[in-house]
Amino acid sequence: MNYLKRSRLYLTHKKGQSLLMLLIMSAILVFVLSGIIIQNAAISATNNVTKSAGTTITVSADRDKQFSKMRSSSSTTKTLTTPTVANTKIKQAGNLSTVAYYNITNTASVNASSFDAVSTSTGTSSGGMGGGMQPGGTTASAGDISVSGVSSTAHTTTFTSNEAKLVSGRNITASDANTKNVVIEKELATDNSLKVGDSITVKTTATSAKSIKLKVVGIYKAKTSSTAMPGNDPSNTIYTSYTLPASISGTVGKSSAVTYTLENSAKEKTTTKQIKNIIDSSSFSVSSDDASYQQLLQPMKNVQSFAKKIVWLVAIAGTIILGLIIILSVRTRQREIGVLVSLGESKLHIVGQLFAEMLTILIGAMVVALLLGGFVGNKVGNQLLSQQQTTSVATTSSTNGAPSGAPSGNMPGGQTGGGMRGGAMMGQTSTSAANKKALKTLNTSITPSSVIKLGGMGLVIIALAVCISAVSILRLRPKDILSGE
Template identity: 50%
Template sequence: MNFFNRAFLNIKGKMGRTILLTLVLSAILLFVLAGIIIQNAATSAVNSAKKSSGATVTLSANRDNAFKKMRQQKSKSKTPTLNLASVNIKTAEKIGKSKYVKNYNITSSTTANAKSFDAIETSSNNQMSNPMGGKSGSSSSSQGDLSISGVSSTDQVSSFTSDTSKITSGRGIKASDAGTKNVVIEKDLAKQNSISVGDTVTIKSTSKKVYKLKVVGIYKTSSTTSQSSGMMGQSDPANTIYSSYTLANSLKGTSATAESVAYTINNPAKASTFIKDAKKSINTSKLALSKDDSTYQALLTPLNNVKSFARKIVLLVSVAGTIILTLIVILMIRERRYEIGVLLSLGEKRWKVIAQFFVEMAMIMVVSIAIAGFGGKFVGDAVGKQLVSQETSTTSVATSNNSNGQGQMNNGGQPGGNNQQSPGGSNSSSPQSTSSTQQLKNLSTNISVVSLIQLAAFGLGIILLAIMIGSIGILRLQPKKILIS
């Protein structure tokens, strides 16, 4: 292994050239590392986006068909009525057993009137949120002053997952609350009526039936709009009471059905496959499955752009680096042709001469990797932030467009009625997209051991290629020709 010793002596003996090569190689590796860490960060962000941004598929009435039928009735001069089909719980549960489903939330909403306590009245809100001009908060017979959101579990409701609402005492609604009269009420409502966890309150359904409810939890919401905004009465978000969907059904006078079921898909990319499978279990003329993976898609595009840009950086820097390094190595080898000639005249094998050059460059590379390791973090951060800020603004525009579109759909779809989507469904895009945008902004450009190993492999590849190309001209010659020329 004499060539190791020669390489070391050369590195030590020609310090000026060594420093110059170290700087050149550091610059090349710095940009390669920046590219690698951005690429890795984008890849892991895509993977985490798959997990966290999620996708929901909502099973609910086929509104298009229902409206079509209503229009047909109108043309036949019948009194038009909009009949929206309900989801059978057993069918929903069967679909929920799919391997693509992480969890699901059965939702059924209705309104009721407060009996043993007073609902919160907001005068300015009343006027704004009551397009019909009626007095909100009044105990109207058809619409109650409380919004009852029947769910399987409050943990799966988007306002809770996005921290817009938080349980402050007691607990949330759980699947085990099905069939009970347990409820979770808002903190302001509880405070106004001096209600605490464990208390019993009474409400009156729109069909005048009185229900005794047990308060199992109190939540605080920072939302300024009601889940059922646009409806008479329960416009203040504090008037939303969460219960099991079974209680909401009882209040409505139905059973074993739900308005909608929101399935959270464990891999957003599989949402379409899930819909295809689920359609086999439902009557598609009455029920429809709608996919909401807009957050995932909105996040995926910029991340893929960042990833693709980083890949291009790596590719460009590698090609440019190999060219620069090859030229330097060619010049270096030409300058050292006598040395090569003497080595060959001493009977040194050609591969060992190449190995000496390789070891020299590899030794320089070790120092360069360390320098690139320090600098790469800053370059990666700077380039990553720039890329992300560009992509985030694009995403925000795209997401806000999506949200507006959905909002219009929801508001226009069922005026004054219960939201078609669950409380976790209708407003799902906003909180999720906020967290996803946050996730994009927090693109982690940390240098890992894997990144450094990738960089070393890359560096060795570039060096090997440069030395092979640079050595061809000299090493194919006979030593005499090298020494004489």
């Protein structure tokens, strides 16, 4: 009788034993499939994270070098000069294939003329946060209004982290270059009865003050309307194109800082090196901020590693369990095997019969695994993701109290120093940005590749299990079995 036919008859005759083997094999394959689809989902999520994390590279003045130059100067009057870089070089670096977009930053300090600046209750003055130093120039008197010039307000850290939100009109964009359009804070607008479309006038802080007429194109709401520092109310910050502060400080065609946001966070090191080659780094600090990327990436790596361990542990345990069950089964079938061998049946055919029996059970177990594996994988994967993200956020938050290495005068994301900024605030901003982009659920689904991997793992498991039990079969001698020894 053909050994394949014998395997079919044995399975139908031993229904209880066959059902037990089916349940055991199904349980093994369900967890193997769950591990496979969780691992695939984590890999896919990791690839998405590298594209959506928004790793930034900031070029700003190296304050340590500037202070060193100032102290070593032979001049009796010690002044600190902020270096600038040509916009042509900034745009050249911005054209790199790895850069998604960039935000040029310039700052200036002016005085309110046709309107009143917002005064803080804790101070005696209403000085803006940008005063004290002009890009490309020497120390200047502080005005009560800070002009923050950017390429796009929508791409600044303040707006992307929801520290500020546009409530009326529109944002500053690249098309506003060489215009006098501004976006002002809601409190400043309310106190002076200003609305979108109105014009306001400011005066420069130089000895020969010049009046500049500005047009309000948008109004934003700052999350914090006052600060503990006198004269640093964030409502006195107006956003405009980076070209306006440059014209005020006499550095037309140049800028003091720029932030590049990458298409792919994995290209951070390569892009930083390319930017350093384009922009003279002797006076500038080129630093990257991939905190959000790392915070988003770590949970994915942990989930991927855990899923890989599930697959291997279940596969090894399954092989051992099935091997032991088959060995026990062979012991109960010794007389059957002895009769077959005495009739001239090859021992390899008997081993083949066991493999055929297990292969039939494997096919049924795969059907069960495909029905339940997706559900189990989805539940386990998302629970694991939630736990890993909670751990990652807690770990990151515990380190955010340390001051940031970025100079307070030029913050990453196109921001300038002031009451709303600082090392701790930057840490909180990075954390909140990462939390906003964090993946909430894993996209677990059964793909053709998952089915192929499952089938391959199943075949390996039953092959190893049968090989383990084959040792006892090959040792059997018909005479010993039939004689009852």
